[in-house]
Amino acid sequence: MISWQNIYGHEQIKADLQLLLQENKLPHALLFSGIDGIGKLLTAKMLAKSLLCCNSQQGNMACCYCNSCKMFDEQNHPDFYYLEPEGKTRKLIKIEQIRQIQAKIALSPYLSDKQVVIINDAQYLNDTAGNSLLKTLEEPIGEVFFILITSNKDMILPTILSRCMKIYFAPLSYLDVAKVLQQKIQIEEDKAKIIARLSGGSILKAMQFIDDDALALRQKALSCLQDNFSIKDIWSFIDELSSFERNKINDIMSHLQMLLRDLLLMKVNKDSDIIYNQDIKDDLLNIQNKYDEVSLLTKLTLVEEILKRLNSNADIKLILQKFILDWQNK
Structure with missing residues (x-):
């Protein structure tokens, strides 16, 4: 009812x-x-x-x-x-x-x-x-x-x-999302709050983060920011990403979008309460100095472009090749 x-x-x-x-x-x-x-x-x-x-x-x-x-x-x-x-x-x-x-x-x-x-x-x-x-x-x-x-x-x-x-309808507060996860899915409070922050205010998206695989995809996105790829590494990384289903690649890029957004926010206030990835803030602090604001905004634009292209019928490997090469050059 x-x-x-x-x-x-x-x-x-x-x-x-x-x-x-x-x-x-x-x-x-x-x-x-x-x-x-x-x-x-x-x-x-x-x-x-x-x-x-x-x-x-x-x-x-x-x-x-x-x-x-x-x-x-x-x-x-x-x-x-x-x-x-x-x-x-x-x-x-x-x-x-x-x-x-x-x-x-x-x-x-x-x-x-x-x-x-x-x-x-x-x-x-x-x-x-x-x-x-x-x-x-x-x-x-x-x-x-x-x-x-x-x-x-x-x-x-x-x-x-x-x-x-x-x-x-504005996105829900992370506290509302956490409350739904605790009451409807019986998720423990600490995990519910981590997932709620990653959800961007969407209960539907929060549901996708419940299994551990979703957080593994976030780690894959984080590696894009942490690693300095050699030429050999680039092609290996493209092959690895290409092996994922299209919806999983889309999730990785969505995570990358949120990570970039957090890094930009931390340039202004590293203690902000609206950082999505609060549970890995130390990791973000460690890589924050690698990028200035212009570089982060440029990379954010690249991610927004690939998210649009992933909704088309274009070849996945070609999309990823262009993205990773542009990512390395920006």
Whole structure:
């Protein structure tokens, strides 16, 4: 059973949404944006559950015991529709999916007096699907509410953005992430705090750091900063990295991005509380003097470029060769 209490952080957003519900002023189209894994979808579902609740005396806060709330928790509510991208190699929300939803919401609600549509990863709407959705947002039929969720609102058509009330979800505090890990996964406090700092405020990312393999990938990223590669070492390192799956290489580069960010921060304040890698701060202090600010910023740009290229279909080995050679020369 989901409730507002299940949602960690975002206290102001929850309060604002609850007030809009109580005053019956919630717009018919909302856009929740922010990084993955911070509670956007859970908040959207709780908002949907509240809208569909049969107990209007509860101020539309979701009573959690009426037939509507029970069916929502059982994931078979007839007036709730959930949409997400299809496809394994290339994610897309296609026009056929939008048309199916349009046909369903054209009918009267079955159980509640409203209907709710959640579109997750809305940045993957293709142009035809986006334009078709736009027509529905411009001319809503009855009491239908759309909640779009995205980690990249810049990929969404500006015309759709203009029709939505935009709500930005900031990353969670590391203490909130640590609390989730301790309460939901039963991870010991010290380890939970280390993982929480590395998560960048994302519970989804924190989950990826739970096994020891994730910290081994961080060590691989750290070696890029620690080692002075000879020509022979460079090619051996490229071969080693090339043996990893693409998603593991992406994780290594994400770690490297956080390490560079920490090194830049430590140039200003080595005792800052917002350093991600607090548990290996001594290692970072040992290599800090190897790099000046310009060098760190240049290397950070290289990492951002390779992270973009890793999302393409380009050959992994060629991507890594260019990256390591540029890394050595910067």
